[in-house]
Amino acid sequence: MHGRVYDGTYVKYVNESKHKIQKPQSAWAMDIDDVEAAREKGANQILIIDQAHKKHWIISMTDFIHYRVLINRGYGPQWSVLESHWDKGDFVPGEV
Numbered sequence: 001m002h003g004r005v006y007d008g009t010y011v012k013y014v015n016e017s018k019h020k021i022q023k024p025q026s027a028w029a030m031d032i033d034d035v036e037a038a039r040e041k042g043a044n045q046i047l048i049i050d051q052a053h054k055k056h057w058i059i060s061m062t063d064f065i066h067y068r069v070l071i072n073r074g075y076g077p078q079w080s081v082l083e084s085h086w087d088k089g090d091f092v093p094g095e096v
Contacts, residue, residue, distance in 0.1 A: 001034045002034050008045065011047045020083070028086065
C-alpha cells in the first residue's frame with residue numbers, strides 16, 4: 001500500500017506536480033489494490049497530502065467509490081476521481 005490507514009482515514013503523501021492527473025481533466029488516481037486494502041482496514045475517507053505545497057485533498061470513501069473511473073496510464077489499473085469531487089484545503093503539519 002502506498003499510504004497508511006490512520007483513525008479511519010487512508011492517508012497518502014504525494015507531490016502534486018508529479019502525481020496529479022492534469023489532462024484531460026484534473027484528477028487524483030489511486031491504485032485499486034491500495035483502495036481495497038484501505039477499505040479492508042476500515043478506512044471511510046481518503047486524505048491526500050502534499051507537504052511541499054502545503055495542500056491537502058479529502059473525500060469520503062463513499063464518494064470516491066461513487067465517482068471513480070477505471071484508468072490505466074501505464075502504472076497498472078487505477079481508479080481516478082476528478083479533483084472537483086475532492087474537498088481541498090491547506091495542510092497544517094501535525095494534522096495526521
